[in-house]
Amino acid sequence: MNKIYCILLFTLIGLSVNAQFRLSGNVLKANHSYLSFATIKLKGGNGINQYTQTDSLGSFYFSHLKPDKYVLTISAIGFVSRNELFNVKADTVINLMLNEETNRLGEIVIKAKQPLxxxxxxxxxxxxxxxxxxxxxxxxxxxAKVPGVRVLNDKVSLVGKGSVSVMIDDKLVQLADDDLSNYLKSISAGNIAKIEIITNPPAKYDAQGNNGLINIVLKKALGNGFKGSVNAGLNQATYATAIAGGNLNYRKDKLTLYTNLNFRKGSLVPVEQSNIYYPAQQWEVVNKDRNFRTVPSGQLGFDYQFSKRSTVGASYAGGLTNFHSEEQINTSVFGAAHLIDSVLNSNAHAKIRSHYHSAGIYLKQLLDTSGKTFTFNADWFRYNDDKNRFFDNTSYSSNGQLIPGSFAEYLSASKQQIALYTLKADFDLPYSFLKVSFGGKTSFIQNESDVNFFKRNAGTYIQDEKQSNLFRYRENTQALYLNTSKTIKRWDFQFGLRGEYTQLDGVSLNERNQIRYFQLFPTAFINYRASEESVWSVNYGRRINRPPYRKLNPFRWYSNQYVYTEGNPFLKPSYNNNISLMHIYKQVFTTTFSFSKTTDGYNDVNFVDALSNTQSSKPVNFITGYHYQLSNSIVLNPLKIWENTSQLDVFYNVANSALPQTLKRLTGLGAYFASTNQFIFNQSKTVLGDISFWYAWPTVDGVNKSRSQYNLDIGFKTLWLNKKMQIALAATDILKTDRYRFSSLINGINQVYHNYYDSWQLRFSVRYNFGNEKIKRQEIKQGNEEERKRNN
Known part of the structure; x- marks a missing residue:
């Protein structure tokens, strides 16, 4: 199959193009940087005008031109317009430069309304x-208002796909979890031009992950000086969490400096409940866990244009997490006729201290005036954590009396160190007949975990060597890719192929696991513009899901002496084949049918033993899954003061299990509905509100059957000081219905879970923007995000 993929790809690249004449080129500024979103007008001898705009690389093209004389007019706000007269006798490439206006009467804003x-x-x-x-x-x-995107408890995901990587101006953001949400909160939506949803990433992106990408494109603006924002907020759930942060950008001619700082401190109280139905007993477990987090983080960087064609940059990011928890775990054991047999109480407190450091440098080189570029990245990331969990167990009989000798104290400890090194190079070559991009990447990952378990005896913790382990893991990957795109009349084509060779070496409990594998990841995209109102699209892609590092760590996290979770150092990656067919009508109504097949899928399985009553949760590869999904979304503006986006997804899941302890086959139909509504309450657009609602029907996820859940949010905000200050108040999950309820059947033993993660919250926030609004920094393009994301 790998040879077939290669033959197909290079055959497609070598196909001759049709004889239709094409006009293409690039528009540059005087400093040889790209001029994006310039208006291009083409007037032929027949008097018919055609229009287009330059893209983010300053490129434009017109196709299907007859031999004739043409006039090309290029214009952009703040630049002197330019006219060019020429003959078209064959495919023609024209590269033009616009000069900035030296005298301006004032700022003129011209808005051409695009579809949403x-x-x-x-x-x-x-x-x-x-x-x-x-x-x-x-x-x-x-x-949270974009169709197909979910933001739940400040975590970003795509419907039907899970958590997602976020990019700014096509550069992956090197942050995750709270750091990512804090950073996104520091960016004003007024500075965002568009948001791109990439459910099937092309070959130039890493094949890691099946959850897609989100690219936030900032408005193009220039200007010297300072620009920044500060924000603060208070979230009230069961307890309060305080948030503060800010960012600052400075630009002076060729130099841009930027920094951001964020701080979060507070606690949540998730409640997890489970019922385990053993043949002779029923265990009811209630875990109330108040956890505390103090999380400072920051970023510092610069970029410098040292010549007309060359830009360099560097950045550093770091963060610290101090975490501790106070848990009360009550386990009631029922015997025949649901009569209480015994009670097991556990008190636990955990301390986790972790920190990360990330640094990177990059070079962007313009190869010629036609838009050909070379980009190089070198990135380093280091993560350390130190976990200690102290817990005790006390057992009581059915009459509430202490069982003699039942009291015991334990300590579970783990130290983990992760180091990542990546090198990445990319070439973008926009030829008039074909756009080509290719490049390569190499990554080196080192992961060490020192795991220990102790039992306290006579005031001293004594190590249990049978439950202690030193885990060493090495993973190196080399990748090459080639991507091509071409437009022929109403058809757009894009084909890509990525090859990745990975070497794994893991040692755990003196058992060594060495794996070498090479995999190809083809991608294909075809668009057909049937009319101005109707667009059809089909795409295919193959992806890999390498496990997060925490799932490889054999550290055991005990709830009591019978219940624990642990990682699996021999967990293998899973693979996905994805295909989708999409239709867009009038840029308002979108319908998509998609299919995905997963092989070697992994999931956490709670292995239960009726003889010993132990529960061991561990990730294993055992699933072959099929996912069918029909998605519909609609964007409406019923009134000028009201904007609505709604979506309905219906899907069918099939999970075939290779584990003898589970059901061999599990199927389920599910659905998801969401509606967001934005309101403007005054003419100056300074008083606004929003209402959001979503409902998830019961479905199947791996070996679990999940029950329905839904959520209602309401928000209100006002703008002050020429819209530079925002004051907002919002209530999330106001009905307290966002509860994760599911069940599974393992070893013939039914398990039922009912969890609530303190998502009812009242949120108050203030943000103030200051400085020169025309400054825009260039985000550094870093190359190790997919490796870093597996740290979550």
């Missing part, structure tokens, strides 16, 4: 500049 949703060959585009949701909000809040 547009479709490109490999991504769906949400044009934020045309959305009411972008008024007076931040990037994280805006993402």
């Amino acid at each position: 949703i547009t479709q490109k060959i490999d991504r769906t585009v949400f044009n934020a500049e045309n959305s009411l949701a972008a008024i007076g909000t931040d990037a994280l809040e805006l993402l």
Whole structure:
């Protein structure tokens, strides 16, 4: 199959193009940087005018031109317009430069209203500049209003796919979890031009992960000086959490400096309940866990244009997490006739201290005036954590009396060190007849975990060597890719192929696991513009899911002496084949049918033993899964003051299990509905509100059957000081219905779970923007995000 993929790819590249004449080129500024979104007008001898705009690389093209004389007019705000007269006798490439205006009478703003949703060959585009949701909000809040995107407890995901990587201007953000949400909250939605949803990433992106990408494209603006924002907030759930942060950007000619700092301190109280139905007993477990977090983090970087064609940059990011928890775990054991047999109480407190450091450098080199570029990245990341969990167990009989000798104290400890090194190079070559990009990447990953378990005896913790382990893991990957794209009349084509060779070496309990494997990851995209109102799209891609490092760590986290979770150092990656067919009507109504097949899928399985009553949760590879999904979304503006986006997804899951302890086959139909509504309450657009609702029907996820859950959020905000200050108040999960309830059958023993993660919250926030709004920094393009994401 690998040879077939290669033959097909290079055959497609070598196909001759049709004889239709094509005009293409690039528009540059005087400093040889790209001029994006310039207006291009082409007038032929027949008097018919055609229009287009330059893309983010300053490129444009017109196709199907007859031999004739043409006049090309290029214009952009703040630049002197230019006219060019020429003959077209064959495919023609023209590269032009516009000069900035030296005298301006004032600022003139020309707005050409775009549809809210547009479709490109490999991504769906949400044009934020045309959305009411972008008024007076931040990037994280805006993402929650984009069809197909879910933001739940400040975590970003795609419907049907799970957590997702986020990019800024096509550069992966080197942050995750709280650090990522804090960073997105520091970006004003007023600075966002559009949001791109990439459910099937092309070959130039890492094949790691099946959850897609989100690319936030900032508005293009220039200017010297300072620009920044500060924000603060208070979230009240069971207990309060305080949030503060800010960012600062400075630009002076060729130099741009930027920094951001964020701080979060507070606690949540998730409650987890489970019922385990053994043949002769029923165990009811209630775990109330108040956890505390103090999380400071920050970033510092610069970029410098040292010549007309060359830009270099560097960045550093770091963060610290101090975590501790106070847990009360009550286990009631029932015998025949549901009579209480015994009670097991556990008190636990955990201390986790972790920190990360990340640094990277990059070079971007313009190879010629036609837009050909070379980009190089070198990145380093280091993560350390130190976990200690102290817990005790006390047993009581059915009459509430202490069982003699039942009291015991334990300590579970783990130290983990992760180091990542990556090198990445990319070439983008936009030829007139074909756009080509290719490049390579190499990564080196080192992961060490020192795991220990102790039991306290006579005031001293004594190590249990049978439950202690030193785990060493090495993973090196080398990748090459080739991507091509071409437009022929109403058809757009893009084909890519990525090859990755990975070497694994893991040692755990003196058992060694060495694996070498090479895999090819083809991608294909085809668009057909049937009319101005109707666009069809089909795409295919193959992906790999390498396990997160925490799932490889054999550290055991005990709830009591019978119940624990642990990692699996021999967990293997899973693979996905994805295909989808999409139709967009009038840029308003979108329908998508998609299919995904998963092989070697892994999931956490709670292995229960009726003889010993132990429960061991561990990730294992055992699933072959099939996912069918029909998605529909619609964008409406019933009134000028009201914008609505709604979506309905219906899906069918099939999970075939290779584990003898589980059901061999599990199937289920599910659905998801979401509706977001934005309102403007005054003419100056300074008083706004929003209402969001979603409902998830019961479905199947791996070996689990999940029950329904739903959520209602309400928000209100006002803008002050010429819209530079925003004051917002929001209530999330106001009905307390966002509860994760599911069941599974392992070894013939039914398990039922009912968890609530303290998602009812009242949130108050203030943000103030200051400085020169025309400054825009260039995000550094870093190359190790997919490796870092597996640290979560």
